[in-house]
Amino acid sequence: MNGIHDMGGMQDMGAIAYVESEPVFHHVWEGRVYAMSYALQGTGKLRLGLRPPMEEIPPGEYLRMSYYERWITSITERLVASDLISRAELAAGRPDASSAKSDLALSPATAVAAQFKVPATRREVPVAARFQSGQHVRARNVHPVTHTRLPRYVRGKSGTIERDHGVFVFADTSVYSQGEKPQHLYSVRFAARALWGEQAAPQDSVYLDLYDDYLEPA
Numbered sequence: 407m408n409g410i411h412d413m414g415g416m417q418d419m420g421a422i423a424y425v426e427s428e429p430v431f432h433h434v435w436e437g438r439v440y441a442m443s444y445a446l447q448g449t450g451k452l453r454l455g456l457r458p459p460m461e462e463i464p465p466g467e468y469l470r471m472s473y474y475e476r477w478i479t480s481i482t483e484r485l486v487a488s489d490l491i492s493r494a495e496l497a498a499g500r501p502d503a504s505s506a507k508s509d510l511a512l513s514p515a516t517a518v519a520a521q522f523k524v525p526a527t528r529r530e531v532p533v534a535a536r537f538q539s540g541q542h543v544r545a546r547n548v549h550p551v552t553h554t555r556l557p558r559y560v561r562g563k564s565g566t567i568e569r570d571h572g573v574f575v576f577a578d579t580s581v582y583s584q585g586e587k588p589q590h591l592y593s594v595r596f597a598a599r600a601l602w603g604e605q606a607a608p609q610d611s612v613y614l615d616l617y618d619d620y621l622e623p624a
Contacts, residue, residue: 407461407462407549407550407551407552407553407554408549408558409461409462409465409468410463410465410468410469411457411460411461411463411468412557412558414557414558414559415557415558415559415601415602431474432472435474436472436473436474439474439477439478439481440474440477440521441517441521442481443456443477443480443481444517444520444521444523445511445512445517445520445521446481446484446485447520448512448516448517448519448520448523449511449512451488451490451511452484452485452488452490453484453487453488453582453583454483454484454487454488454581454582454583455484455553455577455580455581455582456477456480456484457480457553457581458552458553458581458582459479459480459483459484459487460476460477460479460480461553462483463476463479482496492505527574527575527577528572528573528574529573529574529575529586529588530573531573531588533573533588533589533590535570535590535618536590536618536621537567537570537590537592537618537621537623538567538570539567539568539569539570540566540567541566541567541623542564542565542566542567542623542624543564543565543566543567543594543621543622543623543624544562544563544564544565544621544622544623544624545560545561545562545563545564545565545594545616545620545621546561546562546619546620546621546622547561547562548561549561550578552578552582553577553578553581553582554578554620555577555578555615555616555617555620556616556620557614559601560596560601560612560614563596563600563601564596564600564624565594565595565596565597565600565614566594566595567592567593567594568592568593568594568595568613569592569593570590570591570592571590571591571592571593571615572590572591573588573589573590573591574588574589574590574591574617575587575588576588576589576617576619577617578617578619587619589617589618589619590617590618591615591616591617591618592615592616592617592618592621593613593614593615594613594614594615594616594621595611595612595613596611596612596613596614597610597611598610598611598612
């Protein structure tokens with residue numbers, strides 16, 4: 407969807423501050439939120455991916471929040487969307503007396519292992535590639551109201567297929583548990599000037615990994 411989270415190409419957002427020797431977590435609670443997210447994902451019971459709830463945060467709140475505040479917002483919304491907890495239970499801070507009880511979802515060892523498990527998204531299935539290396543393509547000028555990995559700044563712009571990575575799960579549907587819709591994923595090269603205009607250096611390029619569904623012949 408179009409929202410404040412898609413900051414690529416935005417103006418007047420200020421310089422990115424570089425912090426030398428920045429810690430992985432600034433506060434203890436941030437590490438706990440990170441672990442909670444991966445432990446919950448490891449249960450296999452979540453019907454919603456990490457990003458959609460963050461993308462629905464109102465712009466003012468999104469900019470006010472720290473990085474892991476957005477994560478905890480995502481965790482709570484995913485729990486509710488997956489019928490694992492109610493909003494009343496969240497507000498009360500305790501389970502409802504009538505709620506169904508279950509055993510421990512993950513052992514401590516499994517929860518730790520879940521943090522280091524990278525989901526396998528490549529699929530070895532026979533799906534025809536719509537494009538070939540060297541082919542000129544254009545990023546579709548679409549504005550979905552749901553999650554997408556197609557940045558706004560590249561929509562409607564032309565580039566060249568540099569590499570076919572193979573067949574992968576389509577994030578736009580899998581993040582909602584709406585099916586994998588496997589398709590080819592390409593590395594597409596866009597000249598910087600095609601994106602940013604004549605002020606960009608003529609020798610610079612931007613490479614983006616884009617799915618079949620994001621592209622059309624140029």
